[in-house]
Amino acid sequence: METEISNDHKYSIACPSCDLIYDLSEVPVNSSATCSRCGHLLTQTRENEFLRGVCLSFSALVMMLIASSYPFMQFSSAGLENMMTLPRTVVELWINGMPWLAVIVAAFILVIPSIVLTMILVMQLIMLYDVKTPLVAILGKAIFHLNSWSMVEVFFVGVLVSLVKITKMASVVLGVSFWAYSLFALFFVFTMMSLDRFQCWKKIEALS
Ligand SMILES: [Zn+2]
Structure with missing residues (x-):
């Protein structure tokens, strides 16, 4: 049976490389967020x-x-x-x-x-x-x-x-x-x- 998990922390993601959790709700425009543990690029915002x-x-x-x-x-x-x-x-x-x-x-x-x-x-x-x-x-x-x-x-x-x-x-x-x-x-x-x-x-x- 498939269960849909609700998520209150909408903008939290796990680093695809090392699974550390991040809150990415406030990444300013024209900047990027990288994982502090492994350096993987998490997201990039551009104008x-x-x-x-x-x-x-x-x-x-x-x-x-x-x-x-x-x-x-x-x-x-x-x-x-x-x-x-x-x-x-x-x-x-x-x-x-x-x-x-x-x-x-x-x-x-x-x-x-x-x-x-x-x-x-x-x-x-x-x-x-x-x-x-x-x-x-x-x-x-x-x-x-x-x-x-x-x-x-x-x-x-x-x-x-x-x-x-x-x-x-x-x-x-x-x-x-x-x-x-x-x-x-x-x-x-x-x-x-x-x-x-x-x-x-x-x-x-x-x-x-
Ligand atoms: Zn990582």
Whole structure:
């Protein structure tokens, strides 16, 4: 049986690293609180933090749109040329008898990051304009759950490693999509870094 525990000390949290309890009800704007025992960052408050989140997640989504529409890279070897786009990679994997790999690539590289970013954009807009809605709590839960399932950085490191190998076998021209995906990965990481779990849930509680 699940029991919901009521909490009178709303702004008390346990340090995620060493479990020491802190009251974070009065952290001034533009400052951060770290654990006195282990030094773990507990929370960080910034001016215009929701506007920052809106700008970062929107920029990342625009870069994703460009990355999905233009050529990722072009290979030429022994007179043969081949152009690759991100959606075509998924289709080629499917056609060449690797449907599971196609689904995994599409999900972790394109679909889940796009869904997470769209949800962050909507949540940050709700927070920015102080719209009172229970939707914000649903978004908050989903974002912090799905966050660990998007592997943008892992994919990008994989691409760079493969590039080094491919350039030994064929001449490679990097397309617009490659640079757009690089920027997307960067914006994605910055968007995730801009989300302060404690401050987000404090705002979610006030709005829902
Ligand atoms: Zn600690």
